Amino acid sequence: MFLDALLSRDNNVANRALAALKQLPASDRPSNWAPLLRKLRRECGPKGKAVTRKEIAALLAKWSGRAIAEVQEKSKQPADLLAAWQPVFDWFNEAHPELATAAASAGLVDAAKWEATLAEVDWETGDFATGQRLYVNRACQGCHSDSGALGPGLSGAAKRFSPEDLFRAILFPNRDISPMYRFNEYRLRNGDVHVGRTAFYAADGVVLRTGAGIVRLDQAEIISQQTSERSIMPEGLLDGLSERDLADLYRYLKSL
Incomplete structure (x- = not known):
């Protein structure tokens, strides 16, 4: 949950996630380190912050047990920052080549991949309780609660839209934003x-x-x-979910 939130485009959400991750026990799973590398790469961009890069590097060192030498950042230009941090990216890619793509992702939604996934989901096999947990864990209720919602109400949404269209709206939140939610x-x-x-x-x-x-x-x-030209709902909200997870989440959404 916190690793997903770490990659949120909402800085407030991402900062809270990083603070929470720093308090949790170290993870020895390289698959959990990949989002840290992805966040570090993003923080080398024009809007990145040096303090966040250092915090991510310290967390990565704690989790991996690998000492990371202090990086000398000679300029704030993205190309120079990426070059300065490249030894860290190279270490991870060489040690865990199967996770290199996940660590290097720019956070863009792969439309073709998701269309293929949606076509394979058996929407009638979902479990209500599991779907409810996913709904809560992905913090959907924060914007779609009945009282003072920041996002549109979801009551009856599964009846108005096909499951594929409903999940496309989640996958691509910036495609069609109502003026009410700008x-x-x-x-x-x-x-x-x-x-x-x-x-x-x-x-x-x-x-x-x-x-x-x-x-x-x-x-x-x-x-x-x-x-804002972007939806308050972040991209990547469904990252990491299996076909079964999507069916479970849909089963819960149908109950609203």
């Missing part, structure tokens, strides 16, 4: 980006409702505000 995007001086519904304006800041909860932003730290 929220505000705030960029801060430290590079963080927060997206949500502005609940309250004040002279010294704003209170924002996000998928992870209430966030207060200081006016002095806000450098820009605009209507």
Whole structure:
């Protein structure tokens, strides 16, 4: 759950996930290290932060038991950052070549792969209880609860749409965003980006409702505000789910 959230495009969600992962016992499973490498690679991008890169590297060293030498970042240019961290990526790829693709993923949804997966799901075999757990673990209720929902209500959605269309909407949340669910995007001086519904304006800041909860932003730290072109629902929400998992989740959605 926290590894999925670590890759969220919502910085508030990702930061909370990283804080939680730092408190958990070390994982000795290389498959759990791959998302850390993927996050590290993303943090080498234009919006990445040095402090986050160092925290990810420290967590990777703790989990893998491998000492990671301090990386000297000579510039903030993505190409230079990737080059500086390349020895870490090379180590993982050489030690675990079967996970190299997962560790290098840019987080883009593979449409062809998912279309093939959806075509193979037996939608009538899902288990309600398992689907409910998946719904909760993926934090769906945070935006689709009945009271004050940030996202559209899901009651009856499985009756209005085919299972394939319903899951395409989850897989590609930015394809068709209703004007009702275009929220505000705030960029801060430290590079963080927060997206949500502005609940309250004040002279010294704003209170924002996000998928992870209430966030207060200081006016002095806000450098820009605009209507977001992206859905508050992150891409990759179904990553790691099997055909059976999808059937289970659909069974629960049918009950709403």
